[in-house]
Amino acid sequence: MNSKGKNFKWHPDEKPPQIEAHSKAKLRVLRRYLRAYFDRLNVSPHRDEFKLDLVDGFAGGGLFSDGSDELPGSPLVMLEEAETAKTRLNHNRIKPLAVDCQFYFVDKEKAHTDHLQKVLAQREPASDGNKIVVRTGPFENELDSILKSIHQRQPRSGRAIFLLDQTGFAQVELTLIARIFSELPAAEVILTFAADSLINFLSERPQMVTAAKPVGLSDERIRSLIEDRDGYGGKALVQRTLRDHTRILTGATYDTPFFIRPEQSRRALWFLHLSRHPTARDVMIQRHWDVQNTFEHCGIGSFGMLGWDALLEGGTLPLFRFQDLDAQRMHEELLNELPRELFSLVSEEPVTIETFRHMFANRTAARFSDLDEVVLRLFREREFAVLDQDGKERSRSLKRLKTSDRIALPSTLLLPGFSRLS
Numbered sequence: 001m002n003s004k005g006k007n008f009k010w011h012p013d014e015k016p017p018q019i020e021a022h023s024k025a026k027l028r029v030l031r032r033y034l035r036a037y038f039d040r041l042n043v044s045p046h047r048d049e050f051k052l053d054l055v056d057g058f059a060g061g062g063l064f065s066d067g068s069d070e071l072p073g074s075p076l077v078m079l080e081e082a083e084t085a086k087t088r089l090n091h092n093r094i095k096p097l098a099v100d101c102q103f104y105f106v107d108k109e110k111a112h113t114d115h116l117q118k119v120l121a122q123r124e125p126a127s128d129g130n131k132i133v134v135r136t137g138p139f140e141n142e143l144d145s146i147l148k149s150i151h152q153r154q155p156r157s158g159r160a161i162f163l164l165d166q167t168g169f170a171q172v173e174l175t176l177i178a179r180i181f182s183e184l185p186a187a188e189v190i191l192t193f194a195a196d197s198l199i200n201f202l203s204e205r206p207q208m209v210t211a212a213k214p215v216g217l218s219d220e221r222i223r224s225l226i227e228d229r230d231g232y233g234g235k236a237l238v239q240r241t242l243r244d245h246t247r248i249l250t251g252a253t254y255d256t257p258f259f260i261r262p263e264q265s266r267r268a269l270w271f272l273h274l275s276r277h278p279t280a281r282d283v284m285i286q287r288h289w290d291v292q293n294t295f296e297h298c299g300i301g302s303f304g305m306l307g308w309d310a311l312l313e314g315g316t317l318p319l320f321r322f323q324d325l326d327a328q329r330m331h332e333e334l335l336n337e338l339p340r341e342l343f344s345l346v347s348e349e350p351v352t353i354e355t356f357r358h359m360f361a362n363r364t365a366a367r368f369s370d371l372d373e374v375v376l377r378l379f380r381e382r383e384f385a386v387l388d389q390d391g392k393e394r395s396r397s398l399k400r401l402k403t404s405d406r407i408a409l410p411s412t413l414l415l416p417g418f419s420r421l422s
């Protein structure tokens with residue numbers, strides 16, 4: 001399975017392993033995501049405390065070599081982002097905000113956690129005091145006690161981010177993620193998943209069936225995936241099926257796959273963000289748009305593709321590649337496709353903006369702001385009506401939608417998309 005071996009081997013007496021380009025990309029997405037998460041959840045000036053538990057279930061040794069430099073691994077990225085958030089969020093605030101984070105770093109290899117302990121001991125400032133727990137053992141064995149501690153510390157909100165950065169696809173049993181969501185509905189999970197390896201290795205050999213067990217694929221499902229892969233649907237169809245399967249099995253409502261193609265193996269990895277909250281999903285999708293440009297300089301050699309790949313190919317909304325997709329083109333595509341979709345969605349009764357976003361979120365690369373903009377345009381062009389909570393039509397000069405607003409058919413019906421046929 002890809003990238004195993006020396007790239008993720010730590011020992012306290014040895015230099016940290018050299019980092020590969022795709023792992024660097026992953027860490028950059030993680031850093032940006034955490035930064036945005038802190039900012040997005042702390043917009044209210046009235047809040048005086050923000051509690052968050054960060055769990056790195058496949059933590060590694062904490063540091064990589066990057067040529068002759070050193071680069072922080074995921075546990076340090078978490079610590080650094082929590083630390084800088086304290087300063088950033090308190091800037092210009094009248095009422096101080098206490099950012100209170102608890103960290104759990106787990107790795108099953110003792111040499112890795114020993115290395116991590118050494119790195120943590122050298123860190124400055126150690127202002128997080130005793131709020132770091134390092135555990136040696138398989139994540140699956142540690143999960144129960146971690147969930148218990150999170151409940152104790154945050155009985156009401158249970159706000160937590162779990163990073164499950166496995167190698168391959170079979171180290172994280174997907175039902176574990178379902179447990180996380182059922183016990184902590186506000187949690188978010190970021191899962192590395194070697195989707196292409198799984199697809200390439202799909203076979204009916206008995207070892208495959210065993211290897212696919214943690215992913216929850218039955219023999220019958222594997223057979224049908226093989227048929228899809230080798231048949232008309234090809235790999236894109238298998239990717240889509242796998243993505244749906246993962247979302248359903250984990251009990252997540254939203255999934256946003258980041259798509260990273262390592263230079264060496266050329267087999268795509270997913271950095272899959274799973275959540276039950278529309279806001280969480282929107283924060284993640286915003287990161288796709290942000291890093292798209294930043295990553296360009298890595299060139300095609302490092303990342304064949306970043307973003308949606310062919311995941312949504314064949315879906316109703318043809319939005320799947322951030323790389324060759326600019327916002328304007330996406331808006332045009334949405335304007336062409338959405339009216340038809342919306343028409344069937346609201347034909348029975350008006351649907352709130354919240355439901356509309358929910359229905360479309362997993363199917364497009366669009367941010368909520370993009371979707372809203374298209375709805376506003378369709379409203380101005382009288383293809384649809386927008387009603388307030390009490391059912392009164394809103395003004396056509398409306399600039400921002402509320403989540404409680406409702407999209408309805410207009411009183412004079414046009415054929416969907418008709419006003420734009422010229």
Ligand SMILES: C[S@@+](CC[C@H](N)C(=O)[O-])C[C@H]1O[C@@H](n2cnc3c(N)ncnc32)[C@H](O)[C@@H]1O
Binds near residue numbers: 023059073138166
């Ligand atoms: C890809 S590396 C983690 C890299 C790290 N997240 C980073 O970016 O700095 C995966 C790590 O998971 C550990 N591991 C593998 N199976 C595990 C399990 N079941 N539970 C906990 N750790 C595991 C390995 O020892 C390895 O250190």
